[in-house]
Amino acid sequence: MKQYLKEHRLIPDGSMGTYYSLIKNQDRIISEYANITEPEVIKQIHKEYIKSGARLIRTNTFAANRTVLQRNKEEQRELVIAACQIAKKAVEESSTELMISERIWILGDIGPIPENADSNEKDILEEYRLLCDIFLEQGMDGIHFETFSSTNYIEKLAPYIKEKRQDMFLLTSFSVNKNGYSAAGISATRLMDKIAQIDEIDACGFNCGIGSGHMHQILQKVTFPEGKNSYAAPNAGYPEQMQNRMVFMDNARYFADNMKRIAELGIDIIGGCCGTTPEYIADINDMLRSNAYTPLVKQPRSRREMAAPAVKENTFYRLFDSKDKVIAVELDPPYDANIDQVMECAHKLKHSGADIITFADSPMGRSRVDSVLMSIKIAGETQLPVMPHICCRDRNMISMRSTLLGAYIHGIRNMLVVTGDPVPGESRVSTTGVFDYNSVQLMDYIREMNEEHFSDEPIFYGGALNYRRGTVDKVVDRMRRKMEAGAKYFLTQPIYSEEDVMRIRSIKERVDTKILCGIMPLVSYRNALFIKNEISGIHVPDHILNRYNPNMSREEAENVGASIAREIMDMLETVADGYYFMLPFNRVSLMDKIMRKEDMQ
Incomplete structure (x- = not known):
């Protein structure tokens, strides 16, 4: 065929599928x-x-x-x-x-x-x-x-x-x-x-x-x-x-x-x-x-011979090399249009030394204010770096592309890409999970958009590290796939045990990447009981639960939560590139209890 095409143009057939449909008169x-x-x-x-x-x-x-x-x-x-x-x-x-x-x-x-x-x-x-x-x-x-x-x-x-x-x-x-x-x-x-x-x-x-x-x-x-x-x-x-x-x-x-x-x-x-x-x-x-x-x-592909444009540095990612520990703090967007509390929390975090604020994308399949729009609002009012979570559950390919473009033109340059929680069972009759992508496929898509549209100032994105999902070999394999798709860092689920710290250490020894280790200070006995029994992927050992009791005051329980968080951070000191704080009920006051001021410099 190659020889034939040197001297002839070739005409192929037309559409078999639509012509057969026409003949059968069936769509x-x-x-x-x-x-x-x-x-x-x-x-x-x-x-x-x-x-x-x-x-x-x-x-x-x-x-x-x-x-x-x-x-x-x-x-x-x-x-x-x-x-x-x-x-x-x-x-x-x-x-x-x-x-x-x-x-x-x-x-x-x-x-x-x-x-x-x-x-x-x-x-x-x-x-x-x-x-x-x-x-x-x-x-x-x-x-x-x-x-x-x-x-x-x-x-x-x-x-x-x-x-x-x-x-x-x-x-x-x-x-x-x-x-x-x-x-x-x-x-x-x-x-x-x-x-x-x-x-x-x-x-x-x-x-x-x-x-x-x-x-x-x-x-x-x-x-x-x-x-x-x-x-x-x-x-x-x-x-x-x-x-x-x-x-x-x-x-x-x-x-x-x-x-x-x-x-x-x-x-x-x-x-x-x-x-x-x-x-x-x-x-x-x-x-x-x-x-x-x-x-x-x-013609020769002369575009390849052109010098690549200068790439603008990502200020958040640069922190991994310029400071001891990077601090990311997650806030929950509200369920309604009242954003006063989350705005107040964001302003407090600005003065507490947080490096970036991250927003989950309707976690557990329950609608909250859109993570990208919430991030844009917070960034505009606090000038803090933001990292919206982008999950695959709710957007088809068309909507996902629109979301990414819209986020970019509003200055979003950091994202956490996750597959996303499924739609709750009671809602599946009326609500459909889309899942046109999983997290790796979406990362590939963003990588293409970086090369095609955002080459001079690309989006930096990280992935979720479910460190307890399967053997260490399987966890590492999935991390490497995400890294091949462009993931620059990973945020883990909350860590509560020495066993989990050792698992993170083993992963870190095998994968050359940045890891922000999850820290979730539990704020009451009821909160600890709920996380232990109802949230999959988070392992709360009995000895952690036993440090709480139902009769504790709020202050006492928060002090226990902060103390446990500090102990976990000490164990992670030589492993973590930073910490990813998930604060129940947006209790940003916990940051002062956990982090001494000198640690935030």
Whole structure:
């Protein structure tokens, strides 16, 4: 294919999924099932696209993953093999019936496997490899990674494929929105930069997400990598809901005119995605037949040779090197619009020596004032650094991106990224947890935004360290994954025992990172009893509980809590890079009881 593309432009087929849906008059029907149930229908669709001028077809496997199909591995394998056999049969019959002398290429089609907060990256990569292996076994000419939003899996799969068969043609295409950004928050330009670093990829470009007009606008601004063929396959347009069906406009001639403009940019492989039927492909073929092929001249990626902009220093992170112990204090945003108490607490902390104030994001799934908005308010009035918690429970991808951009323009440069507590059981009927991401995936997303949007003054973010969750090996492994995703520091759950201190010490010896150790002074017997029995992830030993009794005065109980906090801090002295104070009921007066003034300098 690479040799062929030196002198020819290639036209692929259009959308198998939406055309099959049109034929069956059913919206959201999964065409991949038909590889088993209606193989003749799928073969006929392939043949229609070939008759329309397509000389590159893709197997009917875009959504042939176990998450979408709800099938086991063996059933999935059977379905994908069937798709390959159908495509080969369609090419064989078309070549004979239509007396086509040209080569018709077949690519195995792989769409993104759906992910959420519970997804396991290792399992997903294994499934991608299984699909690749089938296409290799079935003698496909190549593989198309279609409608991806990042290169995360592709950069691992491309070498894997080429190692097994060097002449396998690898095409990667990304879906971007009208502004030129993928669902992972990566710009079209940066996606091409990333693909330029993957030597094994033969062709790259964009598909789906946008219509032909917007695709032309984006392609005008993109520089494709040297040595790789270019690809463009926009949607027929933007669908509308009509009687419970998503319907695309019949605009084949308009589409073909725009594809002519795209062709004039020198794009090598030109086709269509959702909504494009054999009629669209025929019109593209007619249009291109009368236009000479001018290969796109790929320019060197000169942007990489430019000096990186100076990065503005993060004042909070700098404290880890400039003082003995960094002090972070968590305040709870209010449940209502009355912020007088939390504002008073923040002002007291400003004069007590706290380095940063952090706000939880509706902990335990109960609504409070938004952590980002609360942080902006506090920072504006106290000029203290702030660190809102950003959890994955309540925001989908669109909302998360908006939140991050809004936080940034208001000066937020520090965040704690957490997966988040689940929605309480009694609320799950009426309230849905989103969890489009887990904390590691969200960190990856913010890292991309730092490189794409905030490179001169990036957001620094930390992660939660659940030090008692599983073996030390598992804890360390998850920390390293977060660090690879850009986490600069970790905040732990409250620590109450010498055993837990030793566990933190063991972790610290194996992971080179900054750790703020959690200190939560319990303020009454009832408070201690509640934390011990009702809050998962926090271990309150009996000997700590036994230092309280129900008859203590508030002052006595607070003194005990402060004393225990001080003892834990002494044990952590050689381990902790700082302390993360969680003050029950926002009792900031406890800080004076715990920290001597000289310790706060």
